[in-house]
Amino acid sequence: MNPFVFHSPTKVTFGEYVCASAAEVVKEYGGTKTFIVTDEVVKKTGILEPILSAFEENSYCIFTDVPSDSDVDTVNAASALAREFGCDSVLAVGGGSVLDTAKVTNICLSMGGNLLEYEGLNNLTVRLKPIVAIPTTAGTGSEVSMVAMVKDSHEKKKLLFGSRLLAPDAALLDPTLLRTLPPKLTAATGMDAITHSIEAFSTLISMSPFTDALCLESLRLLFEYLPRATKSGDDLEARCATLVASAMAGVSFTNCGVGIVHALAHATGAHFGTHHGTANSIFLPHGMQFNLDVVSSRYALIARHLGLSKSDKDNVAAQALIKAIAELSAEVGLPPRLRDVGIPQLHAALLDELAFLASTDPAIMFNPKESSTQDLVGLYERAY
Numbered sequence: 001m002n003p004f005v006f007h008s009p010t011k012v013t014f015g016e017y018v019c020a021s022a023a024e025v026v027k028e029y030g031g032t033k034t035f036i037v038t039d040e041v042v043k044k045t046g047i048l049e050p051i052l053s054a055f056e057e058n059s060y061c062i063f064t065d066v067p068s069d070s071d072v073d074t075v076n077a078a079s080a081l082a083r084e085f086g087c088d089s090v091l092a093v094g095g096g097s098v099l100d101t102a103k104v105t106n107i108c109l110s111m112g113g114n115l116l117e118y119e120g121l122n123n124l125t126v127r128l129k130p131i132v133a134i135p136t137t138a139g140t141g142s143e144v145s146m147v148a149m150v151k152d153s154h155e156k157k158k159l160l161f162g163s164r165l166l167a168p169d170a171a172l173l174d175p176t177l178l179r180t181l182p183p184k185l186t187a188a189t190g191m192d193a194i195t196h197s198i199e200a201f202s203t204l205i206s207m208s209p210f211t212d213a214l215c216l217e218s219l220r221l222l223f224e225y226l227p228r229a230t231k232s233g234d235d236l237e238a239r240c241a242t243l244v245a246s247a248m249a250g251v252s253f254t255n256c257g258v259g260i261v262h263a264l265a266h267a268t269g270a271h272f273g274t275h276h277g278t279a280n281s282i283f284l285p286h287g288m289q290f291n292l293d294v295v296s297s298r299y300a301l302i303a304r305h306l307g308l309s310k311s312d313k314d315n316v317a318a319q320a321l322i323k324a325i326a327e328l329s330a331e332v333g334l335p336p337r338l339r340d341v342g343i344p345q346l347h348a349a350l351l352d353e354l355a356f357l358a359s360t361d362p363a364i365m366f367n368p369k370e371s372s373t374q375d376l377v378g379l380y381e382r383a384y
Contacts, residue, residue, distance in 0.1 A: 004208040007164050008251050010133075010144040014173040014244060016236075019047070019134050022091055022172060023054035029130035029169050031089025033059060035082040035109070037102035038093045039066040042136055045180050048093060051134070061085040066094065069273055070101040071151040072159070075115055079108035090131040092168070095189070096140030096276065099133050100148040103166055106131050116159075121362070124163040133168040136177045138229070138242040139189025139277050141196055141250015143171035151270055158266040160362045167254070173247060175239040183230045187332035188277030190226040190242055194219065194325065195265075195280040196249035198288065200256040201302060202295040203366040211256050214248040216305050221245035223306055223328065230332040257366030260358075261287035264379060267357035272343050281334045282341070285326045286382050292318055294369045338384045346384055351377045 013021075026034050034055065038048065043064050052060070063078045082090075082105060090109070092102030107118050110128040118124060133143035142148065147162040178186075197215040200206060221241045228238035264287065265279035288299065292315070299318035303309040308324050309317035326336065335341055346354070355376035358364065364371070 001209070002207050004210075006208055006210045006255055007146065008144070009146070009164060009167045011170045012144060012173060012247060013170065016176050017050070017174060018172045019093075019174040019177060020050045020054060022051045022132060022134060025132050025170050025172065026089050026091055026130065029089065029132070031130050033061070033085060033087045034089045034091050035078075035085065035087035035105070036060050036062045036091045036093065037066060037078060037098055037105060038062065038064055039098055040064050042094050042098070047136060047177055051093060060091075061087060066098045066101045068097055068275070069151055069269060070097040071153045072115060073153065074101055075104045075108065075150055078105040079115075082109045087129075089129055091134070092131065093134045093136065095135070095137040096142050099135065099140065099142035100150055102131065102133070103142070103148040103168070104150055104161055107161065107166070118161060119159050121160070121162040124165040126165075128165055131168045132170045132172065134172045134174065134177070135243070135246070137181060137185060137189040138178060138239070138246040139192035141193065141246050141253065143168055143173070144247050144250040145254035147254060149266070156270050157357055158270045158361065162362075171247065173243050175236055175243050178229075178239045178243060179233050179236075181233060183233070183333065186230045186233070187226070187334050188275050188281065189246070190222055190229065190277070190332065191281035191284070191329055191334060192277035193242070193246040193249045194222050194328075195261055195284050196253040196258065197222075198284065198302070198325075199258040199261055200249070200252040202291065202298040202368055203257045203259055204368055205366060206256045206298070208255065211252045214252045216302065218245040218248040218252065219302060220306060223324075226328070227331055258363045259287065259367035260290060260364055260371060260379070263358040263361035263364035263367070264376070264383075266361045266363060267354050268338070268343070270357065271354060274341055274343065278334060278341060281329045282336065282338060282383050283379070285322050286379050288322045288325070290371070290375065290379060291367065291369050338380075343384070346380055351380055354380055
């Protein structure tokens with residue numbers, strides 16, 4: 001067995017209506033003035049009402065100006081408000097953009113200085129203020145991960161922040177909050193979680209028995225229940241399964257990293273604002289084909305675990321998995337090509353720029369196979 005290190009610092013509580021305990025959980029970690037980060041969509045759904053009702057008067061401050069693809073400017077604005085209110089804890093309620101914004105805001109609130117000083121891996125030196133995360137989507141796994149990403153809108157690139165100190169102290173997984181999630185977002189975030197598990201299972205630092213088990217069970221749950229959750233938002237069993245699977249995938253990729261699919265999706269999202277889960281769904285079959293010659297045995301193991309192939313030939317079983325992923329994406333209504341999400345024709349100069357962004361994205365360092373600029377351009381062309 002290969003040597004490995006496994007981290008899972010976040011306390012996970014799962015159950016219907018556990019979101020109502022948020023104030024109590026924050027208090028357990030010493031929070032008395034809580035900075036609540038969310039967005040206008042969540043605010044309008046009424047999700048916040050049972051959460052806020054448990055907080056004492058004047059014990060919290062709310063920031064709702066998080067966009068769907070958060071950026072440095074948003075973090076700076078949130079940090080300024082949190083400092084002004086004298087906050088000593090953070091509560092995030094929302095999807096991946098909200099959760100990542102809250103986590104990066106907590107860096108600024110806890111450590112001060114310029115946000116860009118902490119970009120990259122393991123640049124945090126002190127324990128951050130308590131943070132509790134409540135996801136309202138089942139996909140990003142940010143509620144349990146040790147990484148966060150926000151966009152530098154001026155440079156048109158994604159910024160990565162990663163440290164074991166960045167992981168939320170607690171995550172409250174409440175499936176009732178996902179009932180109003182639209183089918184398209186259900187599908188896109190679910191495919192994001194599938195990408196996390198596929199890539200985490202086959203990175204350069206994978207093959208931990210802990211993460212292997214989490215990836216395989218996460219994929220089993222998502223293949224079985226994502227179509228149901230997409231078809232019927234009120235299917236609570238399906239919502240439970242996808243929410244738990246997303247968190248499992250989050251723990252996996254935060255230990256193992258991701259790969260070329262995420263690098264391509266990050267570059268595309270930074271330049272065009274494409275939804276991250278949708279971009280991952282489009283790139284995933286192409287990225288897997290690119291990696292196939294070096295990780296076919298790993299893909300084959302997944303295929304056999306999911307009952308997608310009985311072949312003892314790894315390449316045959318691996319191809320069955322790639323085919324099944326493309327079919328699942330189509331079944332839940334996601335587009336197969338970049339042109340289908342409004343991306344214009346990719347001319348040579350733009351392809352080179354996107355390839356450069358992908359080649360310098362931190363995710364690509366964990367990919368099991370090295371890639372050239374020509375390889376990345378070719379992947380963009382095939383995905384278009």
